[in-house]
Structures are given as C-alpha cells and as structure tokens.
Amino acid sequence: MQRASGHKINLGLYRITKAAARMFLALFFEIHAEGRENLPQRGSFILLPKHQRWEDIPLLGLAVSRPLYYVAKIELFRSPLSSWFVSSLGGIPLDRQRPLATRKSIRTMVDLLRRGEGLVIFPEGTYYRNRMGSGHVGLIRLTACQVRVPLIPVGIRYSREGLRRRVDIRFGHTIPWESSDRPEVFLASAMQGIRALTGL
Incomplete structure (x- = not known):
C-alpha cells in the first residue's frame, strides 16, 4: 500500500483486528451483504453509508475485502493510545463542528483518494437509528x-432475527459525475440512494 500524507494503515494490526472483530461480532450479528459487484476492485472510491450505530464501521469493514480509510470523530483521538490505534486502522480525525479546523485531515483524504484508496464518509455525520438525518455537503x-x-x-x-441481529449492508450503484452538477446535487442523489437501500 502506498503512503499517503504519512497516513498508512498498519496491515498487520488491521488483519488481526478484522479477524478478532469477525469472531466477536458474529456472536451478535449476522451480516448479509448485497451489491459487492458495485465496488471497484482497484482505484479510489468513496462509500457513503447510512449511520445507524457505532457497529456500522467494523461491520462495513467485514463486508468489504479492501482495507478502508474512514472519517472518525475527533474525540477518538484525544489520548495517544486511542489515536494510534484508530489511525492504524485507517481512522482520520475530523472536528464535526469545525471541519476546517482539521484541514490536515482533509488534505489527507484528498491525497488518499488520489493514490487510489477507498474512503468511508458518513454524510449524516452522526447516528440516526431507523430514520434519515440531513446530509452534510462539506466533505x-x-x-x-x-x-x-x-x-x-x-x-x-x-x-432482530433470533438471538442475533441481522445486518443488511447493500452497496448501490455509482452516482455518475456530470460537470454541470453541484456537490448539493450529488449529495441529494446519495441521500435518496441511502434511504432506498436502507428501506426507510
């Protein structure tokens, strides 16, 4: 994996953590993934998922074969140990209240995309269980x-399905870029897609 602005997933730790998460989360969740064929096998992309709960991130990581970088709330980076661990697994800190205060993180995201990595951005910014929140166009x-x-x-x-929760993760089709469209247009299309894929 290529280095991007000094931010690089620790593949050894990533694989160990993913294996441990698979065993642990299997006790509570049964994952059903659809639409994996819509994910690029190589090259950069951005996933825009529905944000229901904190488990979304590890469950999404289990559903995708490629390592993913993801935007994480800055509170997870307060302590040195937590910052190292989350960063090693692909986390990128973002101050949700003041995104421009974390300009370095935004530059890192752009550089990662230019280098062909996959990035996860939750457009709602926080959890909205079983309902849609407003999308944020800034990122x-x-x-x-x-x-x-x-x-x-x-x-x-x-x-709920028996003793475990069923988790349906559905990857939609790529939203096409048109030179005349504005970011708000893409966000609106994405939010409509997220709503439909989630069944809300």
Missing part, C-alpha cells in the same frame, strides 16, 4: 469534488 465538496472519484451509497439496516 463532499472538499474531497470528492477535488478528485472526482466514484461515490457509492450504502444502506445499512438492522433487524
């Missing part, structure tokens, strides 16, 4: 519009 404007990479909406739905 789309600051990242995807700079590089013009594929944007892929993702639906995530939890339902």
